[in-house]
Amino acid sequence: MNNVIELHNLEKIYNEGKENELKVLKGINLEIKEGEYASIVGPSGSGKSTLMHIMGCLDRSTRGKVLIDGQDVSKLSDEQLARIRREKIGFIFQQFYLIPVLTAIENVKIPMNLNNLKQINKEAKARELLKLVGLEHRMNNFPNQLSGGEMQRVAIARALANDPKIILADEPTGNLDTKRGEEIINLLEKLNKQGRTIIIVTHDLSIAKRAKRKIMIKDGELVKE
């Protein structure tokens, strides 16, 4: 299987060379293969969020190489990074981050609108995705009419809209009760079985344990797997 993410000697340093220099990531090497189900776990302040931001092309490394689906993204412009994000990566956030003025189905359509491919029937695809996450009956509801679990499922459908190679989930169950959290993890596992690469970033060990591969990070370094 191909590596969808490769990190080579990744460093992230804030205020480098100044008095308040802060080394957040200290030389990380990591490969994630297509179809993997991995969790990145570590306490707060360990650098896991920064790591996720860099893997998700939201942030840049200070040093080292980042390959997404074989492409070196370290030198890309902001606009090129935006393109990588919308084509290759599906984000799932702790606070769901749906657009409040748009209905569930409209939220799912956003990434397709951003990609603007003419040959895709956006409406049909969005319906299909909402059906996949079990929300076919809530398509025209606004986020404030949905429960937390439902909102997160809309966010998952949105993450899948452009068929990304990688699903990056940042504390996806952090704002949900145990039962709803369980359902979300089950859904992500179902997507993994369909062949999608899933990376869950969490500080919750019980969730991290369920992943086939557990990556531990502490003080900016990978501890063990």
Place this chain on the structure above:
Amino acid sequence: MQEFIDMAIKNIWRQKTRSALTIVGIMIGIAAIVALGSISEGLRVLIEKNLQQASGMITVLQKSDGSLFTAIARSRISEAQLEEISKVSGVKDATGIIMRGAYLEESGGFSEPDLFFTGIDPSKIDMFISSNIRYDGELLETSDAFEVVLGRTLADKLGADIGDTVTYRGYEFQVKGILEKTGDTSTDKGFVVNIQTAREILDVEDYTMVIVLPEDLDEVGDVAKAIEDSVDDVSAITTEQFAKQISNIVDQISFFTIGIAAISAIVGGLGVMNTMIMSVMERRKEIGILKAIGATRAFIIKQIIIESAFLSLIGGLLGLLLGQIGSWSIGYFSQGLAFAQTTPGLMMNALLFSLSLGVVGGLYPANMASNLDPIEALRYE
């Protein structure tokens, strides 16, 4: 594109009061442009109409440094000068006219006169009242002394009809004829009497102006120049020059009034900018989400500018409507003193102006939004 517009409408609708106030800001500015612009357009139409009526004639006034209007008020032309003018080559006919502006009530002051007391040689009345002007009753004859021909506006104001008696400076005149409305103020407010009567009443010998009919209408300009060259202390103005002078004045008026209106519209544009900046600040998280899931800067800029332009364009359309009503009311309440006309060009320009205010006003907030760092924006609670 459809998605952008849908999104823009939804976002505008989110803060109804704020959006409505912003729209009102633009609306007032655009309405002012349309209403004031329509007055200048109306004036222009009026001038063109007068030009057609009076074309071919030359008006000779005493030379003056002041504007056209003060020149008419102060002008004196002697009998001897009239003789000289008649002898200039190319002059077919010339007649002297006495004209005095007057007010029906004491309140007069600086406004336009209510009445133009005009003395003319009845045998040459067709040089003053051109043959294409229709009238009720009859025009003056040489034997008339206390008969008068009234302009329509004045007749209506006095409530006078053919055969009625009207008074000027204590003298009673019988109304012999009433001219149809021409759009030319000095005719519509004309109180036209035999020049002999005018001389006696006003106790003057000199004329106010001389009207000249050239032999060849195509050589009006040359004849006017010949008059100025051969007669001392006069200026000869053709209707074209006359119209040009007035049209210059109209240009200045419209530049000034539309300029003021445009300033108020620009203030409205600043309102749009302010609203959009606030809106971007409030939605920074949403913008961060869009950027995180792959929106480019261009996408964000387009979204914000469409929203801003839409807001401003609604204001522009409503302003157009309000301006049209304003223009109509000005015409109605001024009772013909100001003649307002909105042309398609004026409406188009006003609308384009509102659109460009929206686009320009949206540039800064759009740029601000597009530069938001998604990580920072998402962290912001």
